[in-house]
Amino acid sequence: MKITDYIIKDIDPLDEQLLMGDAQDLFSQTTYSHVPILRDNTYVGCLNESDVHCHASEEIIADNSHMYEVFFVRTDTNWLNVIEAFAQNNANIMPVLDEETANYLGYYELADVMTYFNNTPFLNENGSIIVIEHGIHDYSFSEVCQIVESNDGKILGAFISQIKNEVAQISVKIGADTSFNTILQAFRRYSYVIASEHQEDAFIKDLQERSQYLDKYLNI
Numbered sequence: 001m002k003i004t005d006y007i008i009k010d011i012d013p014l015d016e017q018l019l020m021g022d023a024q025d026l027f028s029q030t031t032y033s034h035v036p037i038l039r040d041n042t043y044v045g046c047l048n049e050s051d052v053h054c055h056a057s058e059e060i061i062a063d064n065s066h067m068y069e070v071f072f073v074r075t076d077t078n079w080l081n082v083i084e085a086f087a088q089n090n091a092n093i094m095p096v097l098d099e100e101t102a103n104y105l106g107y108y109e110l111a112d113v114m115t116y117f118n119n120t121p122f123l124n125e126n127g128s129i130i131v132i133e134h135g136i137h138d139y140s141f142s143e144v145c146q147i148v149e150s151n152d153g154k155i156l157g158a159f160i161s162q163i164k165n166e167v168a169q170i171s172v173k174i175g176a177d178t179s180f181n182t183i184l185q186a187f188r189r190y191s192y193v194i195a196s197e198h199q200e201d202a203f204i205k206d207l208q209e210r211s212q213y214l215d216k217y218l219n220i
Helices: 020-029 061-067 079-089 110-118 141-149 180-189 202-218
Strands: 034-039 042-048 093-097 104-109 127-135 155-164 167-175
Touching: 020 034, 020 061, 034 093, 034 104, 042 061, 042 093, 079 093, 079 110, 093 110, 104 110, 127 180, 141 155, 141 167, 141 180
Parallel strands: none
Antiparallel strands: 034 042, 093 104, 127 167, 155 167
8 A cells, every 4th residue: 555545635625815714713623733825726825724713704814825845755855854854843643736837736644644554564574573772873774674574584673762971872673583682682782772671581591690690699
């Protein structure tokens, strides 16, 4: 299934010559954060629900064009970039335009796009996620892949889940038919910190056993 299969047209965009009251009525019937606005059948931006309710219902939408938030994706926009656009604009509705013009085709709902994400192998294939950390200038995805694949692992996906204090946190999903302990130890040899916990981690088990032995020795 393609991401464009999720384009919907349940709610018509509003012409900017309509009243703010029309936008207020529309928001009262939906849970959308924004509504698309058209000028002469061309997309010009979105109105935010919170802004709409701050104006009198008899005001003309076009008289408040300074409030338009201009964001959209195109039919050829990659689904990851679609998710990014939702996040950057704090919206749960995303206008979709054709590949070259401002011709409005419909919109994506955030819930639908997340469903599309949930159906990717990164989430629905069997496997485990290893979260590793390394200096932001010291890691490389080629090295991460090499570590996993040279230890007979299969990468289902990887992304930067956090960057903080010059440290990058990388989430890597690895196929189920893998010796996780071998891969964990390999990452440590390359100076990666394992930020996630795994029952298969022999290094942690060894530390726990040593700690228990030390506790017994100190309590003698």
